Each structure stands twice: as C-alpha cells, then as structure tokens.
Amino acid sequence: MVPRSAFPAVLASSLLLLTLPGCGAEPRARAAAPAADHTVVTAGTLRPGQAIPAPTGTVVLTLRGAITRHNGPDGTLRFDMRTLERIGLAEWTGSDAVATGRTRVRFRGVLLRRLLQVAGARPGARTLRAAALNDYKVTIPVADATRLPVLLATTADGRRMSVARYGPTRVVYPFGKVPGLQPTVYDPRSIWQVASIEVR
Numbered sequence: 001m002v003p004r005s006a007f008p009a010v011l012a013s014s015l016l017l018l019t020l021p022g023c024g025a026e027p028r029a030r031a032a033a034p035a036a037d038h039t040v041v042t043a044g045t046l047r048p049g050q051a052i053p054a055p056t057g058t059v060v061l062t063l064r065g066a067i068t069r070h071n072g073p074d075g076t077l078r079f080d081m082r083t084l085e086r087i088g089l090a091e092w093t094g095s096d097a098v099a100t101g102r103t104r105v106r107f108r109g110v111l112l113r114r115l116l117q118v119a120g121a122r123p124g125a126r127t128l129r130a131a132a133l134n135d136y137k138v139t140i141p142v143a144d145a146t147r148l149p150v151l152l153a154t155t156a157d158g159r160r161m162s163v164a165r166y167g168p169t170r171v172v173y174p175f176g177k178v179p180g181l182q183p184t185v186y187d188p189r190s191i192w193q194v195a196s197i198e199v200r
C-alpha cells in the first residue's frame, strides 16, 4: 500500500511524465517567439488604396507632405475622429511616466504605421515632422512606426482625451511594454495634443 505522504510525489511525477512529451523542440521555439506587442481591437474599414472622405466633424489631425491621399486644400489629408478610427484600432497597456505619471495605462488608437499606409506615404519617406496644438514640434523616424507599435492614441483607459488631458490624440511609445526604450530618446518623440504630421 502506498503511504498517504507519497501521494503528492506520485502525482507530481505523473504530471511530469504527462508534460515531458511537450518539452521538445516545439515549446522551445514557441518560447523564443516574441510576445505580441499589441492587440487588434478592430481591423478597420478604411484600407490602404481607398479614398479617404473629407471630414464632416471637427478635424483632429492633418497630414501633409509625401503622401498620395488627399482630401483637403494644399495636398492635405484631414481626419475627423470617426474617420481616423475607421483605420482600425489597436491597443496595449504601458507606462505613462512621460505625461500623467501613471504606470499602467491602456492606450488605444491607430497604429502609426497603418496610418501611414492608409495615407499612401511614399516608400522613400523617412521622417515624420509632428506638430502639437501648442506648437511643440518633433521629428519621428518612420522606422519607429515600422518596428514599434507606436500609436496615435485616441483613448486612454477607455476614455477620450481632452486637450487638458493630452488629447485629442497622442503619439505614444510602448514604455514598459517593449523593453529598452530609452527616455532620453523617446520621451521627446512622445508628442501629445497632436495637430499635424508632415511626412518627409
């Protein structure tokens, strides 16, 4: 008869046996795959190649420069919030030390790289010159948008952002989500109250 105290050990070893067949090359490959850096919330109904309707509501973003889609004067592409969010929404939770100081904020918005695709950014485009409502300006490499889930966020923790709360749109980098983002480099690129982006 097996003593009562031996039962946990028996149970543990049989569990080990059950899991052993899964411990080969496949799980190791799975562990090596990077974790998803964003979650897709809505795929979007406005796709690259489609015409972008002129805004009917308040303009929240103006693009210009090396883009092939236009719907406003002087080669501009203007978005109201509804049309902007039709590009599709993604989200991740990260640190907002740069602005509100909160450590876990769920940012949701349009992936910057998807916005550029939908705007028809020219393949040679290398930089984005972003300007805020307060005239703060910063240059963002297009490569940031390509390699990171940089969002033009339209909500934080499920809420619209007023201008007083860094909105209506904010460029957010995945601090605390993607490791290794140096504040000296990426804090200045975290532009809030975004008014316009010139693609260069």
Ligand SMILES: Nc1nc2c(c(=O)[nH]1)N[C@H]1C(S)=C(S)[C@@H](COP(=O)(O)O)O[C@H]1N2
Pocket (backbone or CB within 6 Å): 098, 099, 132, 133, 134, 136, 187, 188, 189, 190, 191, 192, 193, 194
């Ligand atoms: N709209 C807007 N975004 C901005 C700024 C600003 O002045 N206005 N300052 C930038 C800079 S230089 C940095 S380091 C971070 C944090 O700015 P702060 O230290 O002035 O709060 O936000 C960036 N985003």
Ligand SMILES: [Mo]
Pocket (backbone or CB within 6 Å): 187, 188
């Ligand atoms: Mo700064």
